Every structure is written in C-alpha cells, then in structure tokens.
Amino acid sequence: MRIGGLASGMDVDTMIKNLMKAERLPYNKLSQKKQVLEWQRDDYRQVNTSLKQLDTFLFDNLVLQGSTMTKKTSSTGESVVTATANSSAANVSSNIKVDRLASSATWVSEGNAKSFEARNGDLSLKVTSGSGVLKDKEVTVSISATDTVKDIAAKLSNDKDLNVSVIYDEVSGKMSITSKDTGQAGSIVLGDEETVKFFQTLGFSFSSAAPNQELTGKTAGTDALFTINGLTTTRSSNTFSMNNVTYTLKGEGSSTVSVSNNNDALFDKIVQFVGKYNDTIESLNKKINEERYKGYQPLSQDERNELSEKQIEQWEEKAKSGLLRRDSLISSGLTSMRTQLYNPVSINSEFKQLSAIGITTTSNYQENGKLKIDENKLREAIGKDPNAVFQLFSADGATPAEKGLARRLRNSIKDTVGKIEERAGNATKTNQSFAIGRNLINLDSQMNRFESRLKQVEDRYWRQFTAMEKAISKSNDQYSFLMQQFSGN
Known part of the structure; x- marks a missing residue:
C-alpha cells in the first residue's frame, strides 16, 4: 500500500491514477479489439449452429427414407x-x-404351502419360451432361510430370465405361476433335486425328487x-x-x-423443410445486413462502473451489432445454397426441380430467396408419385447434377461450415487452429507486454512523486531550522 502527499499535501494517488488512465488508452484499445474478435467468433459459431441444425434436419427427414416415406x-x-x-x-x-x-402357460400348485420350508440356496430352472426356444443357461434364483412364501413369489416374479408372474393366495395356500410369453411350447423344468424338493413344499406334486422334471399343475399355452x-x-x-x-x-x-x-408424412416434412430453410437464410441475411454502429465500442471496466445494468445491455447490443456485416463467407454460402436448390436434378421423373412440386421463391426481393409453397400442387405431386418427389430431394447420383436437392444442400452447408471453422473454429478447437484464435493469441501477447510496461510506468511515477515528497520534506525541514535560528536571535 502506497501513501503519498504527506509532505506536499497533494492527492498523489489520484494524480497517478489519472496519469495511468492516459497511459492505459492503448491497452484499452487492444482490449476492445480482443472483445470485438471474441464477439465476432461467437457470431460465426452461431451461424454454423444454424447451418448444422438445417443439415441435421435434411439428413433425418429428406435423406433417410425410413423417417419420411412411411x-x-x-x-x-x-x-x-x-x-x-x-x-x-x-x-x-x-x-x-x-x-x-x-395364450400363456400356467402352473398351479395342487396342494398348499403349509409345509413350506425356507432355506438358503439357489433354485435351478430351465426355461423354454412359448416359441420353443430354450434359454442358453439355467436360470438361478437365490433364496434365503428368512424368506416367506410372499418373498419367494416376489423373487420368482422379479427374475427377468424366468419371465413369469407369480401369485400366492393366502386363503387357499396355493400358488399360480404364469409365463409372460405366449405359445404352446412354453415350459419350466426344475434342474436339480433340491429345487424339486423346494417346490414340493410350495404345494407342487412330484412322484419323486428326481431332477429335470417339468413343473406340475400345468395348463399349456396355445x-x-x-x-x-x-x-x-x-x-x-x-x-x-x-x-x-x-x-x-x-x-x-x-x-x-x-x-x-402415408403421403401426409412426406408433405409435412417438406413443409417443415421450407420453414427451416427460410428461418436459416433469414437469420444469416440478418447477420450480413445488420447495422454497424462504429461509435459503440466495447466498454472498459471503468466505463461499466459508471453505467447501470440496463445501460450496459443497451450499449453492448449496439456494440455487437453488424460484426458480420457484408461477410463474404456467409454471403457466398447463401449464394451456393440458393444455386443448389434452383438447379434441376437429373433423375428419371417429371419432378426435376422445386417448381414442379409447387415450391418457388417469393416475389419480394427483400426476402432474399425465401421459399413459398403451393400446397395444392405439392399434395398433387405427392399423390401422383411420392417416391419421385422424395427422390427429388434424396437421389444419390454419381455426379452433382444427379444428386437430390437435400444432398446438394448438405454439401453446400458442409463447405460453408468448414470455411467458417477455419476462421472462427468451434468449441473443441484450440485458438491456434483457426484465424481469429491466432489473432486472439497475438493480442493476448501484446496485452501482457503492455501490462508489464504499465506496471513499470506506474512504478516510475511513484518513484518520481516519492522523490518529490522527499525533496519537499527536506525543504520543509530546512525552512523550519532557519525559522528557529531567526527566532532565536
């Protein structure tokens, strides 16, 4: 902590702060330039997000047949x-x-479970599905000596491999086991003597405790x-x-x-595509035509401290505006997308371009190529030959002319997204791998060097004012000494 002005009476701290404000002006310019680049990078990435969303829609709905030709x-x-x-x-x-x-097979105990004997161990069962498929391995159900009959019923019901529903009737003491599979081949075979003996205590009758017996009391499924x-x-x-x-x-x-x-599904997807395409080109055209307010630069921290949150929000809205105005990458991307849509597709069909199915551009040139739909003509085309309409979008020919409109549009989007990523990167790329990022690295380096210089300048000012304070203090001491001498005479 530095304290100045004790000898001179001047507010040295404020004076140095004001001097440093002037010294920091070039640094603030660099900071503003960095902020503009970061905003511009984010705007580019927002454009790519819009393009990728359109690309995903095209692939899911107008390239993959299963989602549209239903x-x-x-x-x-x-x-x-x-x-x-x-x-x-x-x-x-x-x-x-x-x-x-x-129907499902069921097994109902002939007797009741009054002789039920709980024990620790595993029940071994071989399960055949209603279609006659024997499970690859025996089903094992673990039981314990503390289990009640209800617990046993729950364990059998909850075993996914056994695949049965078990009901225990406390009044009659009987148990019913129903397969969740249907089919006449369903069966449950008890795999060892201990399992047979255990089911005997649950009321199922067996002539012996021999293993590999099917559960008794069966009503076969059908x-x-x-x-x-x-x-x-x-x-x-x-x-x-x-x-x-x-x-x-x-x-x-x-x-x-x-x-x-299901012609309605194809109709709906095409209508959704037109809406998605129009929304995308509208947002991109807005970016390249947005007004640039050159008088509004990013705010410094000192400037932010003097404004309210609402004022900061309004200022930054104008400062962020127009950062992609007349951007060549986006403009060329929009032109490419329009060209790909308007050129006819070389397919064996009467529907070779959008106008043939009722889709044309609007007459308002200010809408920059938005599409409009004649729904009656579109429904008529789909009703006449839905596959031909789908091929207009999804055809995968060997040449660009033979590729469907959706595939062409995806290729155009991929090219534009790639070029934008070379300039603005994406969330997974390091700054070194794209142009704006490298500029940000360079600015960071300049700002770090400038901060070091500012510290040196501030230290110099303090040394100079400290020297001045010492000189004034020494002068004051000499003045006091002389005054004492004069007053003594």
Missing part, C-alpha cells in the same frame, strides 16, 4: 387385428380370419391360429411380422388390413 395401415375390425408397417412394406390389402389367440389371404398358419405370439407389416391379434373374428403410402 406407410399407414387401416383395419376394418380393430377389435380383431391392428397393424403397423415400415417404409419397405408393399401397398397391399390382407384378409385375416383369427380362429384362436395365443399358439395363435389364423388365416391370412387363404393361408392358415400359427404364431406363438399375438404380435408378429410378415412382409414388413407387424400385426397384433386382438380377438377372434375377421378383418381386412390395408397398407398404403
């Missing part, structure tokens, strides 16, 4: 059967007559029996797939299941 199903008897279809399913109708639903387009067949489950259509049997009876194109 199918819809209908059933004339939903109490009998319902269905879903994937994008590869053919547009067909199927007549289905359900004679029997698949396979579903149905006829589809004249073909009678069975399935172990009420839900099954045939020819990319998944059927779920609900009850006995007859129904007709029809599969058709």
Whole structure:
C-alpha cells in the first residue's frame, strides 16, 4: 500500500491514477479489439449452429427414407387385428380370419404351502419360451432361510430370465405361476433335486425328487391360429411380422388390413423443410445486413462502473451489432445454397426441380430467396408419385447434377461450415487452429507486454512523486531550522 502527499499535501494517488488512465488508452484499445474478435467468433459459431441444425434436419427427414416415406395401415375390425408397417412394406390389402389367440402357460400348485420350508440356496430352472426356444443357461434364483412364501413369489416374479408372474393366495395356500410369453411350447423344468424338493413344499406334486422334471399343475399355452389371404398358419405370439407389416391379434373374428403410402408424412416434412430453410437464410441475411454502429465500442471496466445494468445491455447490443456485416463467407454460402436448390436434378421423373412440386421463391426481393409453397400442387405431386418427389430431394447420383436437392444442400452447408471453422473454429478447437484464435493469441501477447510496461510506468511515477515528497520534506525541514535560528536571535 502506497501513501503519498504527506509532505506536499497533494492527492498523489489520484494524480497517478489519472496519469495511468492516459497511459492505459492503448491497452484499452487492444482490449476492445480482443472483445470485438471474441464477439465476432461467437457470431460465426452461431451461424454454423444454424447451418448444422438445417443439415441435421435434411439428413433425418429428406435423406433417410425410413423417417419420411412411411406407410399407414387401416383395419376394418380393430377389435380383431391392428397393424403397423415400415417404409419397405408393399401397398397391399390382407384378409385375416383369427380362429384362436395365443395364450400363456400356467402352473398351479395342487396342494398348499403349509409345509413350506425356507432355506438358503439357489433354485435351478430351465426355461423354454412359448416359441420353443430354450434359454442358453439355467436360470438361478437365490433364496434365503428368512424368506416367506410372499418373498419367494416376489423373487420368482422379479427374475427377468424366468419371465413369469407369480401369485400366492393366502386363503387357499396355493400358488399360480404364469409365463409372460405366449405359445404352446412354453415350459419350466426344475434342474436339480433340491429345487424339486423346494417346490414340493410350495404345494407342487412330484412322484419323486428326481431332477429335470417339468413343473406340475400345468395348463399349456396355445399358439395363435389364423388365416391370412387363404393361408392358415400359427404364431406363438399375438404380435408378429410378415412382409414388413407387424400385426397384433386382438380377438377372434375377421378383418381386412390395408397398407398404403402415408403421403401426409412426406408433405409435412417438406413443409417443415421450407420453414427451416427460410428461418436459416433469414437469420444469416440478418447477420450480413445488420447495422454497424462504429461509435459503440466495447466498454472498459471503468466505463461499466459508471453505467447501470440496463445501460450496459443497451450499449453492448449496439456494440455487437453488424460484426458480420457484408461477410463474404456467409454471403457466398447463401449464394451456393440458393444455386443448389434452383438447379434441376437429373433423375428419371417429371419432378426435376422445386417448381414442379409447387415450391418457388417469393416475389419480394427483400426476402432474399425465401421459399413459398403451393400446397395444392405439392399434395398433387405427392399423390401422383411420392417416391419421385422424395427422390427429388434424396437421389444419390454419381455426379452433382444427379444428386437430390437435400444432398446438394448438405454439401453446400458442409463447405460453408468448414470455411467458417477455419476462421472462427468451434468449441473443441484450440485458438491456434483457426484465424481469429491466432489473432486472439497475438493480442493476448501484446496485452501482457503492455501490462508489464504499465506496471513499470506506474512504478516510475511513484518513484518520481516519492522523490518529490522527499525533496519537499527536506525543504520543509530546512525552512523550519532557519525559522528557529531567526527566532532565536
């Protein structure tokens, strides 16, 4: 801590602070330049975020067929059967007559569990699913001597490999075990003598304690029996797939299941694309046309201390404005995107460009190439040939002319994003790997050197004022001595 002015009476601390304000002006300029570069970097990255979001939308919705070229199903008897279809399913109708639903096997104890004997150990069970698949390994259920019958029921029910629901009736003392699988092949075989003896104490009857006996009291499950387009067949489950259509049997009876194109899904995705594209180019055009207020530079800490939070917010809003005004990277990227959309696609279809399906640019030139949709024309095109409309966007030809609009647009976005990252990087890149980052490193180096110089200047000022204080103090001492001498005479 330094204290000055004791001899001179001057406010040395304030004087040096004011002198240092003048000395710090070049440093403040460097700090402002650094802040502008950081804001500019963040603006570039925000642009890339918008472009990447559009790119992700294109890939998920207009390149991948499964998410757009979907199918819809209908059933004339939903109490009998319902269905879903994937994008590869053919547009067909199927007549289905359900004679029997698949059911689960159950095992009910003949006696009660009054003779239940808890013990420590493992129960060994071999489980076969309703479709006849034996599990790769025996199912082991650990039990303890403190377990009650309810505890045993819970442990059996909670074992995922055993895959059963267990109910214990305290009134009758009986236990019911139901497989969660359906199908006639379901079985539970007890793997060793100790397991057989344990289930005997639960009320299940066995002629001996020999291992590898199936649990007694069984009511076998059944396979579903149905006829589809004249073909009678069975399935172990009420839900099954045939020819990319998944059927779920609900009850006995007859129904007709029809599969058709879900044209609404493709229509909705294209409408969403137009909205997403328009939002993206609007945000990018706003960036390159934003007003630049050159009189508003980043605030220093001293300037911030003199303003309210609201004033700081308003000032920085103008200071951040227009940092990407007329930016060549973004402008060329927008031009490339528009060009890729407007050029026709070389595919074997009457729909070779957006205008053929009702999508054109708006007549307002100030909207900078926004798209508009004639919904009736789009629905008509999709209804006529949905695959051709989808190919207009997703075609993956060998040449650029043969590639669909979505793929072209993605390539254009990738190129622009790459160029912007060379200038502004991304969250995973170090400053050394992109242009603005290298400029920031250079500015940091200059500012560090300048801070060292400012410290030296401040130390020099203090030394000079301290020397002045010592001289004044010495002069005051001499003056006091002379005054004493004169007054003594």
